Amino acid sequence: MNTLVVAVALVVAVAFPLFAEAPMIGVGFVALVFATRNLTWNIAGGFAGLLSVAHASAFGIGAFSVAVLTWGQGWNVWLAIVVGILLSATIGTVVSLIMSRFGVSALFFTLGTLALAIAVSGIAASWSVTGGVDGLQNLTMQEGFLHLQWFTDATPLYYVALGFLILLTVGVSFMMRRTRFGRSLPFIREDPVVAASMGIKVVRNQAIAMAISMGLTAIPGALMAQYTNFVSYDSVLTVEVGIAMLVGAIIGGSATLAGPIVAGIGIAVLEELMRSFAVSSSNVSSYTQIAYAICVILILRFGGAGIVPLWNQLIVRLFGTGAPRAPKSEAPSDRHAPDRSHDPGMVSEHA
Secondary structure, eight states: HHHHHHHHHHHHHHHHHHSSSSHHHHHHHHHHHHHHHHHHHIIIIISSOOOOHHHHHHHHHHHHHIIIIITTOOHHHHHHOOOOOHHHHHHHHHHHHHHHHHHHOOOHHHHHHHHHHHHHHHHHHHGGTTTTOEEEEEEOOOOBTTTTTTTSHHHHHHHHHHHHHHHEEEHHHHHHHHHHHHHHHHHHHHOOHHHHHOOOOHHHHHHHHHHHHHHHHHHHHHHHHHHSSEEHHHHHHSSSHHHHHHHHHHHOOOOOOSSHHHHHHHHHHHHHHHHHOOHHHHHHHHHHHHHHHHHHHHHHHSSOOHHHHHHEEEEHHHOOOOOOOOOOOOOOOOOOOOOOOOOOHHHHHHH
């Protein structure tokens, strides 16, 4: 059933721009960006259990890397994206190692990454290189895949975002199923002490998970910058961006691969529905956070593991697991067995 759902979703995603109007293609692009950043956050937050808000910084760094290096300095956009990935990965590694060095708990890890996100946002708001409070505008005129830019048609950028989402999903799935590092992350999430006793290098693997997760989160940030052609600290570096990734992954099912993707698409659709009901852009964020709270309460009430785990439970109830049941084995009867209670050999066997 899940294979069928994935196949249908891929067909719909590929065919969507062929039937949708231009504004809806833009909504589809934003939905793919939200799904991608939730997926990348989930590498550290869902699989390794590092509930980070610092990913908002990675998302903003990806956007500002394109804005500063490509729009301002004339660098190729793909090279600027690589710079954003490396810078975000470095920050993620340093943050994880510092937190591990002091042995902070999960709560203080979240608070520490929250402080980092606020600090990076403050730096961008006061630094002339990032445009200060005014932000940076794209004034270049070059278009095409080489420049990752299309001004009048969002369809090519939509397919680029879809390609990134598919590649990252396949890559994360392979990492979690086929590599020793990926298989170690759930053990670290459940109990780092037990994981260390099993020979897992907890500190190193947590740092690697944060590096991969934050580095890849720079990609949707760069795509969003190329779509909006404007970047400012209050559009890509707010704490709300980090909270949206964290809550979105939890709502969808942070221990699953599909959960963050489903939640990211759902959040984008929800925001668009709010705008269709004449909700102003300044109030969309507030209403979205109310919707987050309602979703979390409902999930805690009906399952506590997220949308995708609840869906899997429903599928099992409707169709069964499909696994054949092993026949019940009956113990051999010893009704006619000789009495060996006084046999010395039997006593030694019991001993």
